[in-house]
Amino acid sequence: METVSVPPPEVQNVPLEAASPFEMRVHLGEGVPETDVRTALKTGDLGFLHSFTTGSAVDGPGIRLVAWTTACMFRCKFCHNPDTWTLKNGIPTTLESAVQEVRKYSNGLKAMGGGFTLSGGEPLMQDRFAARLFAAVKQMGVHTAIETNGYYGDHLTDDEIRNIDLVILDMKAFSREQHQRVTGMSNNDEILFFCNRLAELKRPMWFRYVLVPGLTDVPEEMEGVARFAASLGVVERAEVLPFHQLGRYKWERLGIRYELEETQPPSADSVAEAVDIFRAAGLDAD
Ligand code: SF4
Secondary structure, eight states: OOOOOOOOSSBTTBOSBOSOTTSOOOSTTTTSOHHHHHHHHHHOSEEEEEEEEEEESSSSSSSEEEEEEOOOSOOOTTOSOGGGSSGGGSEEEEHHHHHHHHHHHHHHHHHTTOEEEEESSOGGGGHHHHHHHHHHHHHTTOEEEEEEOSTTGGGSOHHHHHTOSEEEEEOOOSSHHHHHHHHSOOOOHHHHHHHHHHHHTTOOEEEEEEEOTTTTOOHHHHHHHHHHHHHHSOEEEEEEEEOOOTTHHHHHHHTOOOTTTTOOOOOHHHHHHHHHHHHHTTOOBO
């Protein structure tokens, strides 16, 4: 049986827990040999994490413990954590130590009506690790949520999906052209397919839409996303997230061209108009 060598709990003195996901973290998994990386992705014995953060009130219901994975297949122009795009920027973390980290907080999370959220990056880039971690957390009786772009939804079996109490779908665009413009990838069929599958399985969902002036504030796109979300019948909430510049320094430090350098956050009026579009489709939106 293939196994991976167990990495130390702390890498280069960088602790697994961070004050916030806006902490810049790079190159932390570079010591892991390629064969171990391949085995890790195949088995889920080892994951690569930017960090764990505690006390989030915005990543699912109640107060959340959040694990931030590294690696993403998209290159969203508004991404505020581009250091999570690359797998090996993350801290190599055994499944066991990730489970242990959640266990540490499990009683408190349950008492506060909160739970555990796996976010990223794109968590399903490490689908085996994600599926096994969710299974273990579910066994603790802790509410589970994933924040995902949905592109690799087909990497999860129906039973694995049932271990996730809430899917928070970050939908970037509705048309292929706009999807290409925003994420660098045109094909969003997989995402729509995954959402339909979640609807068939009657899994609760939240939808999220990042409002970026001059990029995503396109009424037809928002109407398309809103109508689609409403048609699923399982979307409990839609959130319009105003663009911000908190991640800007990461683009600069990583030396990546940042097209939104001059973009300002949307006005309160344009956020309200966007929220109205989602409400008009029959969704509970804020
Ligand atoms: S899907 Fe998320 S992590 Fe990936 S590039 Fe887009 S915003 Fe960033």
